[in-house]
Amino acid sequence: MIINGKSYTKKIDPLLRLIDFIRDEAKLKGTKEGCGEGECGACTVIIDGRAVNSCLVLAASVNGKEITTIEGVSQGKLHPIQEAFIEVGAVQCGYCTPGMILSTKALLDKNIDATEEEIKESISGNLCRCTGYQIMIEGIKKAQDKLKKR
Amino acid sequence: MKRKGIGYASIFYGTGYGNGFPDESRATAELTKEGQIIISVGVSEVGQGGLSVMEQIAVETLKIKKDLIKLQYNNTSKMRDSGTAAASRQTYNTGNAVLDACRKLKDNMNKVKTNKNLENLYVQMKDCNIDTKTEGYFKATTSEVDLETGQGAPYWPYTFGVQKATVEVDDETGKVDIIEVTSAFDAGKIVNPITAQGQIIGGSTMGIGYAIMEEVNLNQGDIQNKNFSDYIIPTSKDIPKYHTYFIEDVEETGPYGAKGLGEPAMLPMAPAIINAIYDAIGVRIYEYPATCDRILLAIKNKNK
Structure with missing residues (x-):
């Protein structure tokens, strides 16, 4: 599989989950495991343009596919979504943040003009206990402006 | 409908913890010979913003550029206890300890007249035997409520x-x-x-x-x-x-x-x-x- 543009070829256990491959084989620790059963969204990664819970995907099933993790979002410098999150103060404890940013990226890559309702829908699979979401939504709107100006 | x-x-x-329970916070402010000020404080950052608040209090008290101040935290081998990040107490209690440490350091720094940089200030303070490291402390003053009389300041x-x-x-x-x-x-x-x-x-x-x-x-x-x-x-x-x-x-x-x-x-x-x-x-x-x-x-x- 290709993670953040880098190709990985490995013999693996057919039951290995994608999140374990990302964290333990590719050693990319930015992807967080929350519930481990597809309910919280902390482990969200982008597979071929779609935001997916990496705890529910078998690594073997994404053979040949392109995966983006939080490490692949910033290319040398922070991505506008990350900049916007920092500027508005959208990060508190930070555990949901990588998943939140990848769900946002998957949305904005497809639809830069997403409405507030569409934004709320796209991050509704990412649970956050401490921020109350509103500042994140403001951050996403700010990221839309930044991306449009690029 | x-x-x-x-x-x-x-x-x-x-x-704070209240009801007379020991509620103490400590912090240390130190001017190093490299011209940096290190604030050591046992504030636990769990996303609530405790670190930012401590840094702001230190910058405000010392009236020194933010990049010259380094916050050292979350390491029990390097700093003393400031209690838990609980009871909504860190800004008030530990903030007061940081304020105390920084005020004392600022007082010490003011004892030496220099318009040069912090490295020189350190040398001059050492020459005059003035402490370049100060301890800050804060203890909340509460008392247990007497259940018979209802008196106390919980x-x-x-x-x-x-x-x-x-x-x-x-x-x-x-x-x-x-x-x-x-x-x-x-x-x-x-x-x-x-x-x-x-x-x-x-x-x-x-x-x-x-x-x-x-x-x-x-x-x-x-x-x-x-x-x-x-x-x-x-x-x-x-x-x-x-x-x-x-x-x-x-x-x-x-x-x-x-x-x-x-x-x-x-x-x-x-x-x-x-x-x-x-x-x-x-x-x-x-x-x-x-x-x-x-x-x-x-x-x-x-x-x-």
């Missing part, structure tokens, strides 16, 4: 807050939608408006969960709903429009006038929502959370 209602609730809440200071909830209740399904929430809090001088607002919105969202969603179902001591699919917490689609206001009534004993703000943010939310439900459909909910079935049952009992 969807019916709209508005409810209010207000609280006051003591900062907490100081108190944070005050009021929240207004606007809800829509569907009287056919019992579903409650939270439309708008307005919060006004007096937590003294707000040290960091961005993180303070984050505490209010986050706490309010948790309060919404307690009001209409979250319930631990026990069966002989065993939790029946252990997963996020059956213990429901608010998602991005459940939140209202939030408005947050601070009434910055300066608390004289606080660092730059600040009081505690963490738990207070959550407290008025659930009763405000329950009051709004009453305003909307005229039924009182006495058991949290106000789920659809409880609301429908209350409507049925009222119409009997």
Whole structure:
């Protein structure tokens, strides 16, 4: 599989989950495991343009596919979504943040003009206990402006 | 039919452990020979913004550029205890300890007249035998309440807050939608408006969960709903429009006038929502959370 543009070829256990491959084989620790059963969204990664819970995907099933993790979002410098999150103060404890940013990226890559309702829908699979979401939504709107100006 | 209602609730809440329980914080400020100031403080950062607040207090007190100050934290081998990040106490208690350490260091630095940089200041202070490392300490003064006489000072200071909830209740399904929430809090001088607002919105969202969603179902001591699919917490689609206001009534004993703000943010939310439900459909909910079935049952009992 290709993670953040880098190709990985490995013999693996057919039951290995994608999140374990990302964290333990590719050693990319930015992807967080929350519930481990597809309910919280902390482990969200982008597979071929779609935001997916990496705890529910078998690594073997994404053979040949392109995966983006939080490490692949910033290319040398922070991505506008990350900049916007920092500027508005959208990060508190930070555990949901990588998943939140990848769900946002998957949305904005497809639809830069997403409405507030569409934004709320796209991050509704990412649970956050401490921020109350509103500042994140403001951050996403700010990221839309930044991306449009690029 | 969807019916709209508005409810209010207000609280006051003591900062710190209270009731005479030992509540101490410590911090150290040190000017190094490299010309840097190191603040060592055992504040636990769990996302509430404690580190930013301590840094701001240090910068404000020392009147020195932010990049010359380094915060050292979360390492028990290098600093003394500042208690837990709990009881909404870090800004007030540990902030006071940082303030104390920085004031003492600033006093020491002022004993030497120099308009040169911090490295020279360090050399001159050493030459004059002035301490380049100062200890800050703060202990909250509370006392246990005498249960016989009711006398005592269990907490100081108190944070005050009021929240207004606007809800829509569907009287056919019992579903409650939270439309708008307005919060006004007096937590003294707000040290960091961005993180303070984050505490209010986050706490309010948790309060919404307690009001209409979250319930631990026990069966002989065993939790029946252990997963996020059956213990429901608010998602991005459940939140209202939030408005947050601070009434910055300066608390004289606080660092730059600040009081505690963490738990207070959550407290008025659930009763405000329950009051709004009453305003909307005229039924009182006495058991949290106000789920659809409880609301429908209350409507049925009222119409009997």
